[in-house]
Amino acid sequence: MDVVVLTLNDRPDEEAAAQATLLAQKGVDIRVVVVGNGCKPEVVPAGALTVCLPKNIGIPGGRNAGSHALRNADDPADWLYFLDNDAAFPRPDVLARLVAEAEQHPEAAWVQPRLTGPDDTTTPRRWVPRLSASAPGRPGRVTSMTEGVVLIRRDAFDAVGGWESRMFLYHEGFDLAWRLYEAGWSGWYAASIRMHHPLTIPARHALYHRLAARNRIWIAHRNLPAPLLPLYLSVWTAITLVRAMRGGGLGETLRGMREGWTTRRTQPRRPMSWRTVYRLTAAGRPPII
Known part of the structure; x- marks a missing residue:
């Protein structure tokens, strides 16, 4: 090993x-x-x-x-x-x-x-x-x-x-x-x-809020079929903002979201098949959450 x-x-x-x-x-x-x-x-x-x-x-x-x-x-x-x-x-x-x-x-x-x-x-x-x-x-x-x-x-x-x-x-x-x-x-x-x-806790790192928010957008752009992109990003934007308002880091979270959105096209886009969407859903986590 x-x-x-x-x-x-x-x-x-x-x-x-x-x-x-x-x-x-x-x-x-x-x-x-x-x-x-x-x-x-x-x-x-x-x-x-x-x-x-x-x-x-x-x-x-x-x-x-x-x-x-x-x-x-x-x-x-x-x-x-x-x-x-x-x-x-x-x-x-x-x-x-x-x-x-x-x-x-x-x-x-x-x-x-x-x-x-x-x-x-x-x-x-x-x-x-x-x-x-x-x-x-x-x-x-x-x-x-x-x-x-x-x-x-x-x-x-x-x-x-x-x-x-x-x-x-x-x-x-x-x-x-x-x-x-x-x-x-x-x-x-x-x-x-x-x-x-x-x-x-992850937030002990200074980069946490910005990179976590940015990377969520990158991951979605890289992997999701186009019809799922707005749904996934809407769900995660709401969850992320609520967490940031409760736990701090709202400014860095918003900065990360902006960075992720404006740079999303730097990420290669290879959308998963609908079969993979089904398999992920059957395994307990549809790729919108």
């Missing part, structure tokens, strides 16, 4: 702890690459590859760089695992169990573990890859992913072109999931397999 870890050298203690739980995984052979996004990685496990990017090109671009490095390092693995540098494996059999789940669901391009806080229980709504977050322990087919702790089939990932690097940060998982569905795949939520992550 090939594992991609991205770093800005901004949390060495958390990175060392995360890597220790990675190296403790049993039942799978792993190769690791640590990608320095605009830096030389300082916390690197023995034997790992390193990639030093001259500047910060964003999370999806950095992950692509790590995937490419492993693919070019002879005999790429069948599986890619993308690991946030502050996420931890609570048990030494997590990766082996995820591969076993993937083998039981050959239609799934990705397998998503349940992400919890360090208490092994708390799962914020945003970490549940379905519309209803009331039962985070229920497994099933899903249409979105939590990008920083996800297992993806290498052949499926490469066939659709990997992450969309121009998004820089936020919602790249929605874009990749839709493209994988369009290619005939689906996703699986292995809710009985846990990963741990600090209980942070």
